[in-house]
Amino acid sequence: MEKYDAIIVGSGPNGFAAAITLQQQGLSTLIVEGADTIGGGMRTKELTLPGFKHDVCSAIHPMAMASPFMRAIPLQAYGLNFQYAPYEAAHPLLEEEGAVVSRDLQQTIQDLGEDGDRYSRLIAPVVQQWDKLAIDTLGPLRRPRHPVQLAKFGMKALQPASWLAHTFKSEKVKALWAGMAAHGIQPLDNMATSAIAMVLLGVGHRYGWAIPEGGSQSIATALERYYRSIGGKIQTDFWLKNKFDLPAHKVLLLDMTPKQLLEVKNLNFAPPYLKQLLRYKQGMGVFKIDWALSEETPFSDQRARHAATVHIGNSFNDIALAEHDAQMGRVVDKPFVLFTQQSLFDKSRAPEGKHTGWAYCHVPHGCTVDYTNIIENQIERFAPGFKDTILARHTFSPAQLENYNPNYVGGDINGGLMDITQLYTRPTFSRNPHRTSDPMVYICSSATPPGGGVHGMCGYHAARLALKDHFNIKVEL
Missing domain, CATH: 3.50.50.60 (FAD/NAD(P)-binding domain)
Known part of the structure; x- marks a missing residue:
């Protein structure tokens, strides 16, 4: 050997x-x-x-x-090679127009209306200083190379997402913030949950969410x-x-x-x-579904049909409650769902005229409940007729994910x-x-x-x- x-x-x-x-x-x-x-x-x-x-x-x-x-x-x-959608992410709401994030920071600021200036003060420094922040944040604790920039970032990033949410006025921006923070797969009142939201938004404007x-x-x-x-x-x-x-x-x-x-x-x-x-300590698990679809997903919010990722969960309070309950081991009937639609922007993903859907929600660690209907019902609320487009589906429970990749213990895709x-x-x-x-x-x-x-x-x-x-x-x- x-x-x-x-x-x-x-x-x-x-x-x-x-x-x-x-x-x-x-x-x-x-x-x-x-x-x-x-x-x-x-x-x-x-x-x-x-x-x-x-x-x-x-x-x-x-x-x-x-x-x-x-x-x-x-x-x-x-x-x-990468493709990019017109919107990096969309967050539809049931009772009013939702929010979208485009790669163009100024366009996003304008779209967010009365909260645009607040959003700019929070996210623009991440966009502008990312090269320095990346060196000091994407690794273990050590003496920072750029202490001033890191300190300014940390003052906000270390706060619970629930704290910063209160600084926004509109429900749509609070909801958008919740969806970004929920990528951290933990309750939104945990310390440092603002960090993941700030990073995802900042790099989205700087580099785009690549497909x-x-x-x-x-x-x-x-x-x-x-x-x-x-x-x-x-x-x-x-x-x-x-x-x-x-x-x-x-x-x-x-x-x-x-x-x-x-x-x-x-x-x-x-x-x-x-x-x-x-x-x-391991984190929450996920339940994942892939769909073969007869057509694109019919989101009621038209802009969600042009986004790489769609955050489905409605308001900040709805998402915060769903994440909290899942962490506490409860089955959630209206979970926060992360949905992607790559075939809209990469035609190699499906036969001509057909589409794919990809989604998961956070569930209690090692959960054995079948969330298929729960996830599809949640999507149907924001995209009426979605169920009618399903040609076939494949599901991954937390146990099946761990069997597929032992690093996903109990369905924990963050490795802890x-x-x-x-x-x-x-x-x-x-x-x-x-x-x-x-x-x-x-x-x-x-x-x-x-x-x-x-x-x-x-x-x-x-x-x-x-x-x-x-x-x-x-x-x-």
Whole structure:
């Protein structure tokens, strides 16, 4: 068997980011993937009917080009192209006109009416300062390179979303804010829930919410092509159960969450470290549906028909209550639903004249309730006739998601609860949480800062530490 400087277990965005960062420095690396195809959360399959391409996990990618790591890789040269919708996101309401977010910041400010100036004061600094903020926020806690900008951002970002919502006057802007904050998959009165909303809106105006042509698998394919072009190697169909089953290597980087780490044999972790892994908190799960549709989704709000992502949940209060109840373990009959309609903007996703739909809602961790009717009924409220367009559907319960990808414990797609206690100190309380108690083993999954999303920054930071610790190589984006 060959010997490698580093082996990376897992071929999601973070696994690829770690492997590429190491390979770029001249190390010999191998990615090991348990499934028969690469990609992790970046996979596209015909889940319903032939010709309908569905994103199995991630779909729309706000962080794809907002990530310093992703921007540093020439992915377009390796076949990756993005499409963009007229609106990055729409938030329809039942009793009045909803809100939309376009890439044009000034147009969005104008559309938001009386709350436009307040929105501008909150989001425009994120748009303008993102390059500096990205370096200091998308990673573990450390001395900031841009302390002034980070402090100004943090004063607002660390607040609960419910606090900042009260500063808006109109119901439509409060609702829009709730939908953005709810991407954090936690109650909106939790500390730091404003951060996710500010980031998603800011990068939406700066880079757009990207739709990869051909599906999310296209991102994985481009990463694979680039990685192989610089000498990297990949082995699929290899589920790691025992460290000694791997080829010889100097360092090991694991794109795995604590539950999986605890199941791998012969990882030399100290008892105190194992105790911290056992205390790691998982977040809510999701119930996901993919549809093959006979026509586009008939949203009553016409602008929602031109948005990449539609947040379905009505008012701020409705969404806040739904997220709170799901966190408390209750079944919600009108949940917050994230809906995407990629085929409107990428014609390769469905047969001519047909369309795809992709949606999920947050449910109690490990929930066993079938949410199919609940989700479809919720969509029908805002798009009467939607049910009549359904040709076929495919569902993922929390347990099925975990079976598909063991990192999604109990359906938790963020790799762990991203509340204030685990936002930067995940999975353990450490200045460098990508390190483990075994100096030869690192964690590069979304269970490390900065958490979930297709950005690769967890993998980059883990690789950066490994390079410094074992190869005396310093890298900085």
